[in-house]
Amino acid sequence: MKAINLEKIKNRIKTYFSNPANCMLVFFFCVFLGLSIYPITAMIKEMFVVHAGIEKTLITAKKGSFTLYHVQKLFIPSEWSVTSFYIPFKNSFLLGLFGAILAIIFGGVTAWLMTRSNLVHKKIIGTLFMFPYLMPAWTLAQFWIYLFQNSNVMSGNKGIMQSLFGICMPQWFVYGLFPCVIVNSLHFAPFAYILIGGILQNMDATLEESAQILKANRLRIVRKVTLPIVMPALLSTFLLVFSSGFASYAVPVFLGGAVRFYTLASKMKAMINAGYMGQAYIIAAVMILCGIIILMINQKYTNKRRSFTTVTGKSGQVSLVNLKKANRPISIAMIILTVCFSVVPLIVFALQTIQRVPGDYSVSNWTLDFWIGKDLDAYKMGMVGGILVGQDFLMALLRLVLLSLACSAFAGTAGLFIGYSVVRNRRTRLSKMVEAMSFFPYLIPTIAFAAIYLALASTKTFSFLYNSFALLVLVGGVKYLPFASRGCINSMLQVSSEIEEAAILMNVPWYKRIFRILVPIQKTSIFSGYLLPIVSAMREVDLFALIVANSRYMLTTMLLAFNQTGYDQYASAITLLIIVIVLVINQVSSKLTGASISQSVGSYNKQ
Amino acid sequence: MKRLAIVLACALTFSCLAGCGEKDTTTSAEPAAEVNETNAEPVADGNEVDDEEPTFDTEIEKTLYEASKMSDEELYEKAKGETNKTVVYSTTSLAATAVETFLAKYPDLTIEVSDIGEADMFTKLSTEVGSAADGADMALLQNAYRVNNELISEDLLYNYFPEALKGVVEEGYQDPTAILFVSKLIFINKSDASVEDLKNVWELTETKYKDKVFFKNPADEPVGMNFLIMLTSDEWNKKLSDAYKSYFGKEWDNSAEYKSCAYEFLDKFLANCNYTYTADGGICGGIAEGEPGSVGLFVFSKLRTNEVARENLQIAATGNDGKGIEGFAGFMYPTYAQVCADTDTPYTCALFINYLLSEEGGAAWNNEDNMGTYLANTSIALVPDSTGLDKEVDYWLDRCVIEDGDYLAANYAEVYEYIASRIN
Known part of the structure; x- marks a missing residue:
């Protein structure tokens, strides 16, 4: 009897693993378990031990011994906890909340105009509207300062608005919560535009037409028909943008530092600088916890929406609202607005790179030395002239491009297999777990993520990775895996299992089914899954700064070094180059394969 | 006599390092090295010296x-x-x-x-x-x-x-x-002749300098934090007290709400600091191009490549008819x-x-x-x-606050929290 049972179990296991999708699922479950459990246990440990330095002095205990000091210090109400945790938490929350609301307003209105109206010049507006998302958020923050700083606030330096039009904006407009909210919302508005636009485009137009026939006015139709339909997408967008704004670091550093506006992420970095490692890790854990809660709420609502969309179906006809006389003014206003936050920042960065003395816009102060000069003062960075003639720079550029491609290959390919295995095992518990776990790296704050992997690479087993290019690829690949896996899961969901089943009947091996059937069918959306990791790696600074062997190793870490040493012209030149490279990659891939960032982002909401 | 001096120096060094606030029993490499080096000194009369080989x-x-x-x-x-x-x-x-x-x-x-x-x-x-x-x-x-x-x-x-x-x-x-050593000095924008030279660091605590003292946020720059903590040491507290008396014409009132004169200085100085710039180059360029009377604390070397800064900024240490600023002129690390x-x-x-x-x-x-x-x-x-523009290191060491590892070890935690609560 026992032998029969054992045989039965053995056969079941054999049958289970004869399906490659199951093998992949188990493999990724094990990998994610390691990738999730290691950082979590490492973080939890750091939260409750005494570290060398200031903690050892304060706690008067041996390094490595257990302590609740960090938790008590950070959470028990006191002047310290208020300034170190509660106020930054409030700031992060407000930044996330208002940033998400405004992003939805900007993106949602644009999405409606682009999909549901007869607005003219849609192509140019659509292209330009994506620029702020392709640019690193901190470049927009820098641009905001260049634009609005004035002699009445903080630095007292004139910005473009004051220099050209004599306009001086008040301090709250230039520094603090307000500009952080605006910049974050501008950066994420394209995100909202794509997500909401996707729903509006697929919405059954007959619903609105029926309301129109029943003589409902336009406002009532939007309120009673359109909004309820897009509400789940709005919520989903809101939660994703809120989550990104909540964890925002670079924007508050640029726009908040002057008025002592700290967020959880900037406070965490300050804690690390001072050696308060335990409290820094607790802040990181709080951010992860908030991220998990947001993710759970998001999944709850996206699940609801899925059933809603199924009922509604897809309309073959979309009736466009006639904007009549308002069409051209709205179109011009949209073009001006999008140019202001897409093309003008590029021009401003370009101008920064040709100023001998920063801030002096006069033609007599212009020089190309920072690009092609051969005898400049950048010797401190190991360079001897303009960035285009320095070998260090070209090598750093090459390494950054290679790293971006490698991270993309890693994340994209892993994402493809995850997508395949998750979709083929849809509704199993393991599949749901792998899908949720693949999103985990997105939730870990970048600085903590880098520190944890640095520690991992210093262990005996993984020491071969230390200071290597492979470690950068691993860290980048894992960090950007959520982008790729989400995209691939969604693209695989769109392919009927019958196609593959037919191939199985023909005895086509699994790898051929994936690469000869599934990938060609969904090549555009799969390639889009590869594109987002490239773009993300191209503009990433904090993730790699700790792991690279040398700050001159990559273009982005070089940029950080230039920023820290105050070589503004070089920093602007590198920023400009990164933006241009990202835009070129996006355009080229869009032309060649039809894949673009808008598709990568859009895939988040197509479940 | 020489032997006694050696033994005393050895004991002093050891007690100094042992008293760095470490209460655990972790053995530092430092005392061992000191003892060994001392033991290795050639001594004329070996009878009273520890003959053990260094360990x-x-x-x-x-x-x-x-x-x-x-x-x-x-x-x-x-x-x-x-x-x-x-x-x-x-x-x-x-x-x-x-x-x-x-x-x-x-x-x-x-x-x-x-x-x-x-x-x-x-x-x-x-x-x-x-x-x-x-x-x-x-x-x-x-x-x-x-x-x-x-x-x-x-x-x-x-x-x-x-x-x-x-x-x-x-x-x-x-x-x-x-x-x-690297120096970070106090500079003032003197592009307008009506701006007076800085004579005393307590001027920087006045309300007229609110948001006009540009300094990298010490929470982001540890050497800046160390400098602020060093101000509470006896040596710099005394200099700040003297500067207080000279500026306000009265002794610092030790019955006041502050633990020491330096704490009062920190409280009022930090209230006036402006952290708009995140790099020294930005502070240098920013105040050089900015409002006359703006003050900056940044690395001296930034002046070398910025012609406008050299023209518009005055080094507080060398202003005031060569007498310089009373209190301190910057810091070194x-x-x-x-x-x-x-x-x-x-x-x-x-x-x-x-x-x-x-x-x-x-x-x-x-x-x-x-x-x-x-x-x-x-x-x-x-x-x-x-x-x-530069001068010998001794000139700056006389005028600038310099890090002292022992003082920082003993006082860092307490003063850090005081400062942190004022920069947040």
Whole structure:
């Protein structure tokens, strides 16, 4: 009897693993378990031990011994906890909340105009509207300062608005919560535009037409028909943008530092600088916890929406609202607005790179030395002239491009297999777990993520990775895996299992089914899954700064070094180059394969 | 008498290091090294001296101790036997120039430098030293507090200082070995002739300077935090009290709400600080182009490349008809050279530190294209920079607050929290 049972179990296991999708699922479950459990246990440990330095002095205990000091210090109400945790938490929350609301307003209105109206010049507006998302958020923050700083606030330096039009904006407009909210919302508005636009485009137009026939006015139709339909997408967008704004670091550093506006992420970095490692890790854990809660709420609502969309179906006809006389003014206003936050920042960065003395816009102060000069003062960075003639720079550029491609290959390919295995095992518990776990790296704050992997690479087993290019690829690949896996899961969901089943009947091996059937069918959306990791790696600074062997190793870490040493012209030149490279990659891939960032982002909401 | 002095010096050094606020029983490498060096002193009458051979916790410590007594030629011969590459982590990018000239002089050695940011330096060293990772062999780093309390006291870094320079470099900068100092000075925009020179640091606490004192946020720049903490030391508290009396015409009232005069200064000074700029270059350019009367505290070297700054800014130390600003004129912080506890190239590290302390090695910083950086080996004359603005290190040391590792170790935690609550 026992032998029969054992045989039965053995056969079941054999049958289970004869399906490659199951093998992949188990493999990724094990990998994610390691990738999730290691950082979590490492973080939890750091939260409750005494570290060398200031903690050892304060706690008067041996390094490595257990302590609740960090938790008590950070959470028990006191002047310290208020300034170190509660106020930054409030700031992060407000930044996330208002940033998400405004992003939805900007993106949602644009999405409606682009999909549901007869607005003219849609192509140019659509292209330009994506620029702020392709640019690193901190470049927009820098641009905001260049634009609005004035002699009445903080630095007292004139910005473009004051220099050209004599306009001086008040301090709250230039520094603090307000500009952080605006910049974050501008950066994420394209995100909202794509997500909401996707729903509006697929919405059954007959619903609105029926309301129109029943003589409902336009406002009532939007309120009673359109909004309820897009509400789940709005919520989903809101939660994703809120989550990104909540964890925002670079924007508050640029726009908040002057008025002592700290967020959880900037406070965490300050804690690390001072050696308060335990409290820094607790802040990181709080951010992860908030991220998990947001993710759970998001999944709850996206699940609801899925059933809603199924009922509604897809309309073959979309009736466009006639904007009549308002069409051209709205179109011009949209073009001006999008140019202001897409093309003008590029021009401003370009101008920064040709100023001998920063801030002096006069033609007599212009020089190309920072690009092609051969005898400049950048010797401190190991360079001897303009960035285009320095070998260090070209090598750093090459390494950054290679790293971006490698991270993309890693994340994209892993994402493809995850997508395949998750979709083929849809509704199993393991599949749901792998899908949720693949999103985990997105939730870990970048600085903590880098520190944890640095520690991992210093262990005996993984020491071969230390200071290597492979470690950068691993860290980048894992960090950007959520982008790729989400995209691939969604693209695989769109392919009927019958196609593959037919191939199985023909005895086509699994790898051929994936690469000869599934990938060609969904090549555009799969390639889009590869594109987002490239773009993300191209503009990433904090993730790699700790792991690279040398700050001159990559273009982005070089940029950080230039920023820290105050070589503004070089920093602007590198920023400009990164933006241009990202835009070129996006355009080229869009032309060649039809894949673009808008598709990568859009895939988040197509479940 | 000499023996007594040696024993007393030994005891004093040991008690000083033991009293750095560490209550656990972790053994520091430092006291051991001191004892050993003292024991190794040649003494005429050996009867009253401890004849024991120096003892070391690790082979590297022993090697470094032996290396400290060797000549450069002997070290070079030993270093040639070290087949592995020596990796130097450095917060100062000019270390690359020093490495270049070092290799020209010692072509049989392999050494390379990695630029690492200050905050990342501590994370990297505390992670990799003693682990399986193949990282740094030595480091050139700043921030006396964290170097002492996170790395040296944990036996992750060992000190090396050449015996031959013991009478040359000031004792306070031999352990940990300082190779150079960087100065951050107070400047005022004097582009308008009606702006008066700064005469006293207490002026910077007045409401007219609200948001007009530009300074890198000390929460983001540890050497800035160390400077502020150092102000509460007896020495600088006294100078601030004297400046208070001179400025307000009365003694500082010790019955007031503040723990000391320095605490009051910190409270009011920090309330006026403006953290708009995140880099020294930004502060320099910003106040040079900005409003007359704006004040900045940034690295002196930024003036060399900024013509407008040289024209518009006045160094507070040299203003006021040459009398300078009362209180302090800025601050200085050392860059230390330390050897990693798990290095496999100790002789190369020792030779490189010798080189950095020499005129030849120091030339990477001490040259006419640089200013605001001074060699710890003060027997080497300062090479005047092309602007003619710089002065010898002693001039600045008299006027600037300088980090003291022992004071920071004992007081960092308390004063940090006081400051942190005022910069948030």
